[in-house]
Structure formats: C-alpha cells, structure tokens
Amino acid sequence: MPIYVQMARCCWIICFLVFSSLFRAYEASPGDSDQLYRACLSQCQKTSCVGARCFSCCNSASDGSPLDASWYNIKHLYFWWNHWDCQSNCRYHCMLYRENERAELGLEPVKYHGKWLSRRQYGFQEPISVAISALNLVMHFHGWRSFSNLIYYSLPLKPDKTPFYDYAGLFNIYGLLAMNAWFWSAAFHFREMDLTEKLEFSSFVALLGYSIILAIIRSFSLRTDAARVMVAAPIVAFATTHILFLCNYKMDYEWNTKVCIGMGIAQVASWSIWCGATEHPCRWKLRMVVVGGIFGVVVKMLDFPPYQGLVNSEVVLNASNIPLTYMWWNFIKDDAEFRTVNLLKKVR
Known part of the structure; x- marks a missing residue:
C-alpha cells in the first residue's frame, strides 16, 4: 500500500477519534x-x-x-x-x-464561567496576555510579509505572473486569518466584552479549522479542486457549527477549550505523520514546530491556575507560540523555495 494512502487513513482515524471524544456532557464551572x-x-x-x-x-x-x-x-x-x-x-x-x-481557608482556586480569575492591571483586563497577543500578531505579520515578498519578488513567476508554489494562496489566507485572530485576542484580553469575546473565539476556531485543512492539503500534496473541497467541506461545516453555537446559543469556555484542543491535536497529528514520511530538506524545522505544538496542547490540557493572578496555562501557551511562529514561517518560505526549484526543473 502506498505510503500516502497509509498516511491518509491514519490522519482521518486520528481526527475521528479526537472529535468523537469531544461530544459529551459538560457542566458549569465550580x-x-x-x-x-x-x-x-x-x-x-x-x-x-x-x-x-x-x-x-x-x-x-x-x-x-x-x-x-x-x-x-x-x-x-x-x-x-x-x-x-x-x-x-x-x-x-x-x-x-x-x-x-x-x-x-487554605482552599485551591476554582474557575468562574469557564475561566480562571486574572487580576486587572492599569485598566487592562489581562495585561500580560495583551502584550503576548500583540507580539504574536507582529510575528505573523513579519512572517506573512516576508513570505509574500519571497514568492512574488524573489522567486521566478509563471508567464501569467502567478507563483510556481502551489500553496501560495492558501498560506496567504492563513497569514490573514492568523493576524485577525491575534488582533482580536489582544482586544479581548484588553477589555472583555460580548463583542470582543465572540470575535476572539470565532477567529481562533476559524484559524484552527483552516489550519487543519491546510495541513491535510499540504501533507498529501492535494492539488485538484475536487480533492481540496472534499477535505475542506466537513471541517468548515464543523467549525461553522461550533462558531454559531458559541455566538447564538451559549458562550461556553470549557466546551470551546475542548474543541480547540481537539482541533489542535488533529492539526499536529497531520503534520507529525507527514514529518515521518517526507524527505523534505527542511523537515527538521517542521519537526520543531510539531514538538512545540505538542507542548502547547499539553500545557492547554494541564490548565493550571494563574500564578499571582497573572500567568496561567493560556499565557504560557501563547508565549510559546512566539518563537514557533518565527520557525513556522521560515519553514513555509523554505518549502516555497524547494517546491519552486523542483517545478522549474520539471518545466525545463
């Protein structure tokens, strides 16, 4: 059996197990x-x-x-x-x-409305989270801009002025979704309101859903529109349903955390399987990102209360994303160069 068929089966089995484990009853916070x-x-x-x-x-x-x-x-x-x-x-x-x-009374902290209590500072809801979200936004902007400059100005273009890199458009959309998510994350942590809450949660669910689609499409080198639609349709439907649930029925933090962890695991699983099978010259960078992603999922699952009311598991997770974002965009640029060189060899 071809290696990519085995990879596809493993990926879909992992995704099914992850998402099926999420559908269970949930209760109010203590x-x-x-x-x-x-x-x-x-x-x-x-x-x-x-x-x-x-x-x-x-x-x-x-x-x-x-x-x-x-x-x-x-x-x-x-x-x-x-x-x-x-x-x-x-x-x-x-x-x-x-x-x-x-x-x-010597009792442990508890969650309220699905979240740990974070202390306000200088008019900010969560000042450290605001700073970290802003840094993540800057890192994604820098990575997206350098990627765009590389594929449109440094690498050769086709006669119709489009990049040779098959996934250029997909990664451009990813960059915009990532910057949008981190912008609303900073806004939400600055001032928690109904509007910023819905926009932050919806943006990250959309980003995670799109990241799963991108991971599968790149891992299995899907180039036809039909194959991409078959992959994207169920994931888009799931993410959209979850966003509508949060915005129109109940903004449930703990349920959303479980869904986001599941989506994160599915994404990491897709890249992990590809890392083990590919001979890509820059696969070590992707492996570092995957290890960092696994660390992030573990930290999110630990969900420890904030130290001094300021630093909790989400802060640690978001802070770890800053160097990973730099490494991730570096891998994307290397992948663009690698794919472009190979395609030019075939054309010639």
Missing part, C-alpha cells in the same frame, strides 16, 4: 455554581458594592448614562479607560472576594 458567589452577584447588582468596595457603574439612568453626570463629564477620559459595565465589575469583584476567602 466557581459560578458556588451559592456564596451567586449571592454576592445578586447583592452587587442591587447595591453596587462587594464587601467594602463600591462603584457607580450599576447606578445608571434609564438611558445608560451615569447618574453622577458632572463627575462623568469632568473625568471622561479616565472613566472611559477604567470603565467596566455592571456585570463585568460585579463578576470580577465577587470572584476576587470569593478567591480571597478561599485562600484564607
């Missing part, structure tokens, strides 16, 4: 199921106070403007930068209050 936390939320929405701390965001007129309009006008910029709506403030301060109580 923190938001806590009766004391719920009582704190209810009291906060009535009094705008959590313990000795009070704020004015829940005391608004019927049109949503603050009752203390003069204070709002005088300190408009400061209010905008540090303003949080009633629900966000009540959730954050009730979580903080309950976690302090738990720490005094």
Whole structure:
C-alpha cells in the first residue's frame, strides 16, 4: 500500500477519534455554581458594592448614562479607560472576594464561567496576555510579509505572473486569518466584552479549522479542486457549527477549550505523520514546530491556575507560540523555495 494512502487513513482515524471524544456532557464551572458567589452577584447588582468596595457603574439612568453626570463629564477620559459595565465589575469583584476567602481557608482556586480569575492591571483586563497577543500578531505579520515578498519578488513567476508554489494562496489566507485572530485576542484580553469575546473565539476556531485543512492539503500534496473541497467541506461545516453555537446559543469556555484542543491535536497529528514520511530538506524545522505544538496542547490540557493572578496555562501557551511562529514561517518560505526549484526543473 502506498505510503500516502497509509498516511491518509491514519490522519482521518486520528481526527475521528479526537472529535468523537469531544461530544459529551459538560457542566458549569465550580466557581459560578458556588451559592456564596451567586449571592454576592445578586447583592452587587442591587447595591453596587462587594464587601467594602463600591462603584457607580450599576447606578445608571434609564438611558445608560451615569447618574453622577458632572463627575462623568469632568473625568471622561479616565472613566472611559477604567470603565467596566455592571456585570463585568460585579463578576470580577465577587470572584476576587470569593478567591480571597478561599485562600484564607487554605482552599485551591476554582474557575468562574469557564475561566480562571486574572487580576486587572492599569485598566487592562489581562495585561500580560495583551502584550503576548500583540507580539504574536507582529510575528505573523513579519512572517506573512516576508513570505509574500519571497514568492512574488524573489522567486521566478509563471508567464501569467502567478507563483510556481502551489500553496501560495492558501498560506496567504492563513497569514490573514492568523493576524485577525491575534488582533482580536489582544482586544479581548484588553477589555472583555460580548463583542470582543465572540470575535476572539470565532477567529481562533476559524484559524484552527483552516489550519487543519491546510495541513491535510499540504501533507498529501492535494492539488485538484475536487480533492481540496472534499477535505475542506466537513471541517468548515464543523467549525461553522461550533462558531454559531458559541455566538447564538451559549458562550461556553470549557466546551470551546475542548474543541480547540481537539482541533489542535488533529492539526499536529497531520503534520507529525507527514514529518515521518517526507524527505523534505527542511523537515527538521517542521519537526520543531510539531514538538512545540505538542507542548502547547499539553500545557492547554494541564490548565493550571494563574500564578499571582497573572500567568496561567493560556499565557504560557501563547508565549510559546512566539518563537514557533518565527520557525513556522521560515519553514513555509523554505518549502516555497524547494517546491519552486523542483517545478522549474520539471518545466525545463
């Protein structure tokens, strides 16, 4: 049996096992199921106070403007930068209050609404995550720009001015999706709102789904439109259904985490199988990316609480993506050169 047929079978079996394991019941996080936390939320929405701390965001007129309009006008910029709506403030301060109580009792931290509590700093929801997301965005922009310059200006082009590299368009789309995802990641970690939450989650699901499609197409050298559509259709359908579920039914963090881990495993599995079978001269770079991807999946699955309320497993995962992104785009550029040279030899 040809090696690529064996690879295809292994890849689809792994993908099936990964995704079928995701469909099981999920429950609310321990923190938001806590009766004391719920009582704190209810009291906060009535009094705008959590313990000795009070704020004015829940005391608004019927049109949503603050009752203390003069204070709002005088300190408009400061209010905008540090303003949080009633629900966000009540959730954050009730979580903080309950976690302090738990720490005094010697209890371990728990999740609230599917997430660990992260402490606000300088008006940022999660300042370290914002910085890391911005760095990932910069790395993808640099990689995408250098890739585009390579294939359109450094390497030979066909008579119709299109690249010889078969996957140029696919990787250009990948670069745009990656930059979009990291932009909304930075926006979400800067200020968690319903809009930024939906855009961040949807963008990463779309990126992960597209990454699986790209991994399969490149690994098995699929060049015909029919073969690419057959691969893409079920994955696009799955990713779209999941995005619609999150945006229109329930924004469930833990369920989304399971889905994203499954999609990450499927992508890593596809590249891993190809790494073991290919004789590509730059396969060592891809192997480093695969090892880094496995590390990221393991860290995400460990899901440990934030150290000092700032650094959790997601922060470590996103930070590890920065050097991997550099290595990944280097491999893509090497692959473009390798494929172009081989195709030119055949043409001549």
